[in-house]
Amino acid sequence: MAVKIEIGDNIINARLIGDIDHHTAKGMREEIDNAVERTQIKKLVLDFKNVSFMDSSGIGLVMGRYKIMEEVGGVVKVTNPSNHIKKVMRLAGLDRLAQIENSTSGGNDDEN
Numbered sequence: 750m751a752v753k754i755e756i757g758d759n760i761i762n763a764r765l766i767g768d769i770d771h772h773t774a775k776g777m778r779e780e781i782d783n784a785v786e787r788t789q790i791k792k793l794v795l796d797f798k799n800v801s802f803m804d805s806s807g808i809g810l811v812m813g814r815y816k817i818m819e820e821v822g823g824v825v826k827v828t829n830p831s832n833h834i835k836k837v838m839r840l841a842g843l844d845r846l847a848q849i850e851n852s853t854s855g856g857n858d859d860e861n
Contacts, residue, residue: 791823
């Protein structure tokens, strides 16, 4: 499985695993979207700790989940991206749609 969904105190935590490309993104999107629809929780955390590669499909995955969460009045947070993935996300403007931080602890997120 390329994504592990954990539902906690008003948070959906989607732990993404492996590569995010056109072969894997569709399944990830469907699992995350099903969890959002099923629970109606307003905070989605996309954990990139175990993502080894991401192409434009990963950008689309985050953007699409942002749109879905926006429709229900929710938010998206991206945690634990590698430095390379974080740079790609910022270049794509994802930091304007979702909070991007290095850890799930809520500490120093090194935004600058």
